[in-house]
Amino acid sequence: MNCVQIELGDRSYEMQIGPSILKKMLGDVQGPAMFVVDDNVMPLLGNVISFGGEQTLMTMFASETNKTMGSVEKIWDAMLNAGHDRETTLVAIGGGIVGDVGGFAAATYMRGVELIQVPTTLLAMVDASIGGKTGVNTKRTRSNGSEIMGKNLAGAFWQPKKVIADIQMLQSLDARQLRCGIAECVKHAMLGNPVLLTFIESNAAAILNCELEVMEELVFQSASIKAKVVSRDEREGGERALLNLGHTFAHAMEPMPELDLLHGEAVSIGLVAAACCSEALGMVGVGFVDHMREVLTKLGLPSRMQTALPVSEFVSMMKLDKKNKGGQMRLVLPEGDCGAVITDGVDLETISLALRAVGAC
Numbered sequence: 241m242n243c244v245q246i247e248l249g250d251r252s253y254e255m256q257i258g259p260s261i262l263k264k265m266l267g268d269v270q271g272p273a274m275f276v277v278d279d280n281v282m283p284l285l286g287n288v289i290s291f292g293g294e295q296t297l298m299t300m301f302a303s304e305t306n307k308t309m310g311s312v313e314k315i316w317d318a319m320l321n322a323g324h325d326r327e328t329t330l331v332a333i334g335g336g337i338v339g340d341v342g343g344f345a346a347a348t349y350m351r352g353v354e355l356i357q358v359p360t361t362l363l364a365m366v367d368a369s370i371g372g373k374t375g376v377n378t379k380r381t382r383s384n385g386s387e388i389m390g391k392n393l394a395g396a397f398w399q400p401k402k403v404i405a406d407i408q409m410l411q412s413l414d415a416r417q418l419r420c421g422i423a424e425c426v427k428h429a430m431l432g433n434p435v436l437l438t439f440i441e442s443n444a445a446a447i448l449n450c451e452l453e454v455m456e457e458l459v460f461q462s463a464s465i466k467a468k469v470v471s472r473d474e475r476e477g478g479e480r481a482l483l484n485l486g487h488t489f490a491h492a493m494e495p496m497p498e499l500d501l502l503h504g505e506a507v508s509i510g511l512v513a514a515a516c517c518s519e520a521l522g523m524v525g526v527g528f529v530d531h532m533r534e535v536l537t538k539l540g541l542p543s544r545m546q547t548a549l550p551v552s553e554f555v556s557m558m559k560l561d562k563k564n565k566g567g568q569m570r571l572v573l574p575e576g577d578c579g580a581v582i583t584d585g586v587d588l589e590t591i592s593l594a595l596r597a598v599g600a601c
Contacts, residue, residue: 242460246370247471248399255370255403255467257459259452262358262406269295269356272327274319276342278302278334281360284412285333296322302337304389304495304503307377315345329354329401335361335417336368336503340392343374347398355400360409362421362455363504366428366462371470371480372399380495380560383553388495390560397475405463407456418450419540420504425458426535427485427511428465432579436461437535444538481563485572485580486510489595492557498547508541509598516594517586518573528574529597545599551592554600558591 241258256265262285272294277285279301298318300311319328330353332342339357346355359369375395379387410418422440429437439461440447446454466483473480490510494501501509515532518524533543563570568585575581592600 242456244370244460244463244467246399246467248474251372251399251474253400253402255405255463257365257405257407257456257463259408259456260406262404262409265402265404265406266331266358269329269331271329272324273329273331274298274315274322274324275331275333276300276315276338276345278338278360281334281338281409281412284360284409296324300334300338300341302334304337304377304391307337307341307389309376309378309394311341312345312348312376315342316349319345319349324349324353326350326353329356331356331358333358333360334364335359336364339364339368340374340395341376343372343398343400344376344395347374347396352398355398357400357403359403359405361413362410362418362459363424364421365405365410365459366421367424367466367483369400369403369405370463370466371483372397372474374398377495380557383556388497390557391491391494393560393562399474405459407452407459410455411450411452413450415448415540416502416505418448420502420507422447422539423504423508423511423536423541425462426539426541427483427507428462430485430511430532430574430578430580431465431469431482433461433465434578436465437578441535441538448540476563481570481582482572482580484563485574486512486514488558488561488563488569488571489513489554489598491561492554493545495557496549496553498549499545501542501545505542508536509543509545512536512543513594513598514571514573516597517571517590518575520590520593521573521583521586523573523575523581525577528577543598548599548601551595551600554595555588555591 377389
């Protein structure tokens with residue numbers, strides 16, 4: 241078993257990574273607990289956990305349209321009806337959606353209860369479960385009058401007590417869900433971590449086959465990178481914003497129903513769009529964008545949108561990004577061979593050029 245430490249003073253905690261560790265680790269949960277479990281994960285748990293006495297269960301259908309305050313309120317109601325108080329521990333078991341919603345419920349129930357994150361997808365293991373970001377989507381109106389969900393526009397920072405990443409659970413994922421997590425690993429590699437990028441490229445076939453030994457090392461390396469950044473900047477006041485590389489573009493693409501993109505797929509295209517911005521601004525060398533497209537394609541990830549939507553649709557969503565300041569868009573862009581910087585005031589022409597390079601019209 242590997243362990244990653246997130247150093248945050250009296251809020252420090254450990255991420256435990258390994259195969260078939262879930263039963264033992266959850267057996268350590270004592271006292272009152274509320275288990276919030278992804279519908280898709282519940283059949284996989286078998287006899288791993290049992291409920292009774294002070295421990296209760298609710299399941300949740302995990303979808304972006306269900307990642308709302310309504311779902312948080314259902315968790316609050318279930319906890320109140322079961323008599324849970326501030327001594328309760330909320331255990332969120334599932335992908336990033338369940339982790340985000342369950343985490344927000346934990347942060348706000350009776351002004352906060354302890355949280356244990358149990359990520360069951362690669363995306364959640366390397367990203368969503370680490371760092372204490374919780375949140376829900378909120379409705380936004382498009383230029384054509386239809387409604388879409390604005391990504392994570394309401395939420396709170398709430399660090400878990402611990403994170404349990406059972407690598408065995410990854411073998412239950414379909415290929416598309418697995419690839420979504422790989423996109424976040426590539427993002428971490430682009431943040432000045434060429435060793436991880438080399439590992440991913442060298443082990444692409446084993447990763448796509450979800451070979452447990454390789455997957456444990458992938459999660460360990462990628463989670464360690466995020467843990468170091470979070471430990472230095474818990475509340476995204478500076479360096480942590482780098483973890484949003486590609487995400488300003490991705491969060492504008494993901495809610496568009498016409499594109500039918502999962503989060504990791506949108507991140508993959510967003511990474512290419514960010515690289516295109518950097519190339520236009522002279523921040524990366526010739527061939528950088530082509531190399532990133534090649535890496536992502538090798539991993540089965542998209543590098544452009546299959547349906548063309550107007551640039552203006554994406555720009556209007558990007559203007560809502562939480563990193564923006566003073567009405568100016570702030571982008572995280574690749575720089576050099578393997579690094580990234582936070583860039584203020586990128587002109588609309590460059591952003592439009594990058595969006596068209598990944599399929600916008």
